[in-house]
Amino acid sequence: MDSELEKLVESGKLTTKAAEQLERLRPGSFCLHKSWGFGQVAEWNLLLNQIVIDFKTKARHPMQLAYAAENLTPIPAGHFLARKVKEPDAIKALLKSDPAAVVRNVLEGFDGKATLAQISEVLVGDLFTEAEWKRWWTSAKKAMKSSGYFSVPAKKSEPIALRAEPVSRADELLTFFNQTRQSKEQAAALDQIIKFHHEFNDPKTQLQPIVERIENTAAQNQKLHSPLTFELVLARDELLQRAPDLKITRPELTLERLISEEESRLPEILPKLPSAKERRVLQALPRALGDAWTRRAWQMMASNNPRLVPQIPKIFAENGKIDELRMLLERAVREHSASSEMMVWLCRERANWPELITPEILPAILSAIERDQHNEASRSSRLRDLLLDDRELIGDIFRNSEVGAARDIMRRLLLTPVFDNLTKRSLMARVIKLYPELESMATGGQPEERTETLIVSWSSLHKRREEYEETVNKKIPENSKEIGVARSYGDLRENFEFKAAKQMQAVLMRRKSELEQMLHRARGTDFSNADTSQVSIGTIATLRDVESAQEEPYTILGAWDGDPERNIISYQTAIGQALLGKKRGERVTLNTDHGSATYEVIAIEPAPVDVAPAPVEDQGVALGAG
Template sequence: MDASVQDELARLEERFLNDLEVQPVPIDSVLNTLRYLKQSPHAKLADAWSQMALGKLVELGDRPALVQLLSLLATWRSDIRAFGETCRSVLKKASQDRVWNACVDSVAFGEVAPLESLRRLGFLDNCKPGSLCLDKTWGFGVVKRIDDFYKRMVVDFTTKPAHALSLANAGENLVFVPSGHILAVRHRDPDAFARLIREDPAAVIRLALASFGAVTVTRLAGLLDEHRIVPAADWKRFWEGARKALKSDPLIEIPTKRTEPIIVREEALAYGRGWFTALRAERDIPAIMRSIAALEAAGEAVVLDDFARAALGDRLAFALKGAYNVDAALYTRLTLTVQRLKLATPPAAEMSRHLLDGNRFLAAAESLPVRDIALMVDFLLANESAAAAQLLAALPEMSYNLVAVTAEALIDDPAHVAALQTRCRELLAAPAVPPPLLVWVLRNLPKVVNWPLPSLYELMGQAIAIIEDQTLCGEQLRMQHQLQGLFEQAKWFEAAFTSFDPLQREAVFSRIYGNSAMGDSATQRMIVARMVRIEPALAERKQAGSAAESQAEPALRWTSWRSLRERQEQFRQMVEVEIPKNSADIAHARSYGDLSENFEYHAAKQQQAVLMSRRDEWDLDLKQMRGTHFANIDTAVVGMGVEVTFARGDGSTQVYSILGEWDRDEALGILPNRSRLAQTLEGRRVGEQATIPGTAGDEVVTIQAIRPLGEAVRRWIGAPAAPGGAASA
């Protein structure tokens, strides 16, 4: 061995031995020496010297230093059982104290990782009567006494006074509550803490965040309720008071999303050159957005010079590039941020063209709040001359929020209002009306009263047809429920029904009375009662209908076997998958607490109502519906199971196949027999005329041919290739 190395080891050994002779032993110096040896070429000496240190500490009975040394050695050993037994033996030799030995026996040496056993022992050794602790089951508590004979600890928990638990349980599950913790503050002076809750809720929130760490608002509400600081029933009022005060606190940032934690800073943000330099180096898009949101929240306190604007423009351009063709909603939020900050780059024209290309604004609107949708539409109209025409062209594909925002943006603009009116007429006069547009028009009748639209009577018929449609899903299903809600609103429905002439009232009555799609029996009776109150003559129709219903057999309902099996599978999926998942979603959302402001909970409950209603409706429909291949159908008149060709006034012809209630395929020209077009053609013969709805209003057509279903349609329904001759189902 080199002489210099020997001299170093000699000096190291001399210092180590001197440390062991000092009382109390400077354990940090001893541990540093052992760590140095373990990492040097002389690692074997570390094991020998550590045994020397163990012997000395046992001799002195220095329990805290012994625990620290064993914790270091535990990181060098992988044999849990053997080293655990070594720890137990060494620690029991260090003291004859009965409580200490009871604790050593209770921390599972040899059963769990030695470091965990030593952690438990450290807790128990420092636990004295009066110590404040926290248990995940029982909450806050105060240690009353420790019983070494029965190896148990008695704790006064807030929820369970004088609760006895084993030392093993206490070491594993209890943690100390620091003196500055919110629970310790309340324990020391409950009256002062109660005043703090009433008078300064923001201070309580700051104390809670310092105690529990960065948590979401929902989790914070749950913790304060769990520890009986702010009950769930009082949370909304308490949080509103706290949030107002915290908005002006530069150390607290409340996120806009409920899923993000409240940010607590050690010092207020200084928006100087260093901050913008750091922003320019940031490459995480969510972090960029959070930083800029905090900057905007600072308001007029921040002055943006050229350097700051360049940094903001650079990072927003980077984020826009990341969202390009990936996330239309994120791209839109970034675009709106550029506009709010009045940055020259990225160029507004470039961003607006990207949102218009491929109608990306449609996808963006699905994930944006109404406020941002309105800002997006205003931005597009301000920066692209062709935006209005493109928005109107996309009207049938829009969600309700985007329809409403677009219509409101164009309705007061003389340059575009005529185009808006024309487009609405085209869509509302078509056989398939976009439900979101129909809902918007019916909700805003005073605004469109002078527009050249189909009559309110026709729109009412379209609404009933949508309510009757059992194939809707997603946004269209939501609009179906909105239309049902309009019919249930007394003021709206009575005003609309009053505007009809007697024949129109009778026609609407006949479509609503006894129609299960209009809601449950109580809802139907309510709507019928309103109609009868406005038109008393309808009472006779009601009585006649009731008598007929009591005597007549239920009308048969038919659809193709293909559609029936599809609906049966959809029903099975709903009952076995969607409804159980919704129940799990409700339970998960309820765990967030504060149900009054819990969006996830209310959304899940609303979805539950939709699913339960749909389950009952589909169950009844499946019991009434019959499957058929439409074989041997009479082709003398237009009806279910035939192919009909009619000629328009301009000489063009159109072919449709009319099938059952649940059958629809636009590409093959398949119509359900309860659609408006099918019902206007029903019963007509070759050569007869019928008035059907068209894009520019009603038009007269002539029936040219009535044939059996074509091969393509028969393949679609899975029927045998060759049609028969006599009527049968």
């Protein structure tokens, strides 16, 4: 012990324990403080009872000897933090040449165990930028796993630990697999075994028990957890491809048989699989289902799953069935039965399907958006967003088309309930850019041809008229006053209030024109005397799903009526149009979440009469007449 420290002990100014601790904190040595972190002892000043420490954030910091002995932890010269200061060039070289050795050195400073956050705190800043650290850590992990001296957990929050003896990756993977308790963990462990199958020196001995176990798990889970069964069988098959000496113990458990047995549930199962495994199931459809595979593949394409839909056309192409797919797509577009995800895919891939990108596709798009809005379970905005955001789509649809087709589509666009008026005008402006002669349809002028009559309920007609009266008698006069007040502020070029008021004036005048046009076309009814010999406006049609036998009523009302939660629909919607004219016992195909489903009309009854009184000047429409 230093003689000066001995004197302090003899005089009672230091305890023997404190002196022994200070002996390890000589000038030039390194230490840690729980608050200030890493530091280097700069000097002793025993006469003043002080020790001076250079911390990273507190240079030349004096501490009383007894306090320093109690609160500073000496660290050896081989500690990574010490080496970083004493041997910076050697450390930088080691980072490149032996990343595992660096991690070992860091872990030794944490008693052999540290989290990723603790390791990065030691390295990032002094030795790496954040981006450099991420790249380096990727290579370091590979080196650590190869060495066998590190236990690297799957979760970042769990500590990485040093091992006394190396463990081969094969043994580590087997241990991990055998320790799994959950089937999903087992599947994840199996994926790692497949990835590193070359690490197993004796695959037949080491991996055959794995094959037996996963086959048993797969068989046990088929009824309750079919996606897991598919995943395990696919993984088993991949493992057998990598290790040909392994044998199947359940020959009846094949991918093709699974597909055949679970055919009707494939639209539910496939989205739950990893994308690579999903594709392998799709590729096996022809082998599993024979000539019927295209029918099932098409039904899955209509399932409205955003990940599944783009994969199906690839399977058609790989099996030489692209012409059949084209016919199916043409029919779906023509019948307005294509799902929204099918339309998203087709619009994005339109360069490869130019024969389908015609004006006829826009009503199919609108019908799909309307179905999505009606169906709470599958409500999606992807197709709607695509139609609005893809500025070239409208132009591609109407390229080389006649003005008559564009006029018909604009009428359909005006009638759809899924867009507000400003959005409709934005879309119509893209059509008008191609056909300037149709501008009157957007500005509120009467089209050249006779417009279609709208059958509406008295209550919805009252609401439209009230909106018109409020617009004409209240909103427009108020706006005129705002324009006058804003004009009085002077200098109209820099007058924000004036510009805002004029913009609002344009909006109000457009809305006034829209309401006038709608009211001009509207014919009110109370839905009494509706024709119940067939599905018609003012009736309730009860449908039965042919496959599931589930029954569901639909109330078909006027153009401005609709309450999807109560299955009240406008006769102008895709479902309404499909049902109109159908009689009891007839069948109709409607698009559902799981593809096209067939329904039978089992009952037609009159809808409740609209109790709102008819205006005196409006005689209305007698639905039962004619």
